[in-house]
Amino acid sequence: MLLFTHPSMLGHRPPRGHAEHAGRLEAVLEALQGLGLDRREAPFAEREALTRVHPGSYLDALEQAFGKTSEGIVQLDPDTFISSGSREAAYRAAGACIAAVDAVLANQGDLAFCAVRPPGHHAEPEQAMGFCLFNNVAVAAKHALAHHALKRVAIVDFDVHHGNGSQTVAEHDERILFASTHQSPLYPGTGAASEHGPANNVLNAPLPAGAGAELWRQAMQDQILPAIDAWRPELILVSAGFDAHLADPLAQMELSEADFAWAGRALQELSLRHCKGKLVSTLEGGYDLGALARSAVAYLGALQRD
Numbered sequence: 001m002l003l004f005t006h007p008s009m010l011g012h013r014p015p016r017g018h019a020e021h022a023g024r025l026e027a028v029l030e031a032l033q034g035l036g037l038d039r040r041e042a043p044f045a046e047r048e049a050l051t052r053v054h055p056g057s058y059l060d061a062l063e064q065a066f067g068k069t070s071e072g073i074v075q076l077d078p079d080t081f082i083s084s085g086s087r088e089a090a091y092r093a094a095g096a097c098i099a100a101v102d103a104v105l106a107n108q109g110d111l112a113f114c115a116v117r118p119p120g121h122h123a124e125p126e127q128a129m130g131f132c133l134f135n136n137v138a139v140a141a142k143h144a145l146a147h148h149a150l151k152r153v154a155i156v157d158f159d160v161h162h163g164n165g166s167q168t169v170a171e172h173d174e175r176i177l178f179a180s181t182h183q184s185p186l187y188p189g190t191g192a193a194s195e196h197g198p199a200n201n202v203l204n205a206p207l208p209a210g211a212g213a214e215l216w217r218q219a220m221q222d223q224i225l226p227a228i229d230a231w232r233p234e235l236i237l238v239s240a241g242f243d244a245h246l247a248d249p250l251a252q253m254e255l256s257e258a259d260f261a262w263a264g265r266a267l268q269e270l271s272l273r274h275c276k277g278k279l280v281s282t283l284e285g286g287y288d289l290g291a292l293a294r295s296a297v298a299y300l301g302a303l304q305r306d
């Protein structure tokens, strides 16, 4: 499995005490050492790739905000902050996902994991939110469609929060399936089961607090996995957040490492059936360092079995 990351992503520094801090990435990278992944440097995303999701006006406004970080931390929304290191981190986080798509589609490996921060799935085309600046996974999906001329890609999002930004992008592009399990009610408040998108390419499986393994696996088994199967994607992208773990301080989905491993095996099966095993996962949330690290190892270990 290929691993795309970069030390500059540790330089994105929200204020002290913020849940999304550099220690998360350090914990994940340290835990992954045992898996023997093939580590690659995450490049800067090019503006052309970002504009497939984010209009130029948004990119310009963000550049202005990055410019102000020389004087200190800048707040973009109630939860989202940038520091002087955030520009490089954000461009490389999106760039990691683009490079991972390029690498798996060039047969350099079937599987890739992007160990990145800031995360991306809450970022709307014209709004940074929920710790996210660029929608990394959506940028990767658009790149796969535009640059590699794929016809159908699937974004699976098992982060405990709804990937509102990714859904917005899918709602405007019927070549993208967006399928999500998430806790509801919870931030950001979107992701009702009734939201299917105008082209019926959006599938939401909201679950109550305390859902646990049984309900979550049932939602995956009965809804998410069959939807991916029916979509016949040429590439599967996964918004891999691990904040649905029992120990996570931000939510109450109450999953364990074994559930993420189960998801890894199920997704690997689908990727083998439809896309020659090609699957790119990118890190989203996960805020208990131990649970985050163990869950990432369990998920990726299950994916790369055989």
Ligand SMILES: [Zn+2]
Pocket: 159, 160, 161, 241, 243, 284, 285, 286
């Ligand atoms: Zn999350």
